[in-house]
Amino acid sequence: MTNKEKRQNPPVGEVEDDDEPDEWEKRISRTGCADEQMTLNDCVYQKKDWRSCQQEMEAFRECWKKQGNDQRTQTQDA
Template sequence: MSNNAEKDQVVPEEDDDEPDDCASSVLAAMQDKMNDCYYAKRDWRACKDEMEAFRECWKRQGNDKRTETKDA
């Protein structure tokens, strides 16, 4: 095999069966937890911990750049 053929080969990404700590399913679960908190307490201020956890996970996924959201 020549050097050019080796360079042109595509190396597949490693198959990672472990879910990302902020995978979409985790984000969805965090959003559900946030919504449940609000439903139970009827006050977003009482759900700051849930909101902050969701916000940090959202940012780690790069969704703030993708959706161009801005922190207030």
Template sequence: MSKDEKPSSQAAIAAQQDDEMDDWDKRIFSTGCAVENTKLTDCYYEKKDWRLCKAEMERFRQCWKVQGNEKRTDMKNA
């Protein structure tokens, strides 16, 4: 596509949707640990083995604890 051409409406809609946060992203950002989550996910993607991402997992766990997210995920007796 040349710089004078405009993207089709479908392409424009798809690009706009890619820029919007979905529910999953909103939940991750609300934890306060989005950066640590991204680093952990990237580590796994690169190494394909969670055991090789122990440092990233520990940083995520510490962030989770500092942010008080343990209260969010406590199970309640039904």
């Protein structure tokens, strides 16, 4: 194997493990609204327009308030 081939094909052992939750996923999980967040993200991804996801946004907003995250993060209602 040439040096050029080695640079193009890194060893398998260097591949990052995607099964472990990253910092963002851990933070969302701690809010108690991870399911609502995922549903909202999926909607926005599928519809390509957040305005089409008002029900999902409201479900996330209600969960956020129910879990007390608005006091913890000093969220302000618009």
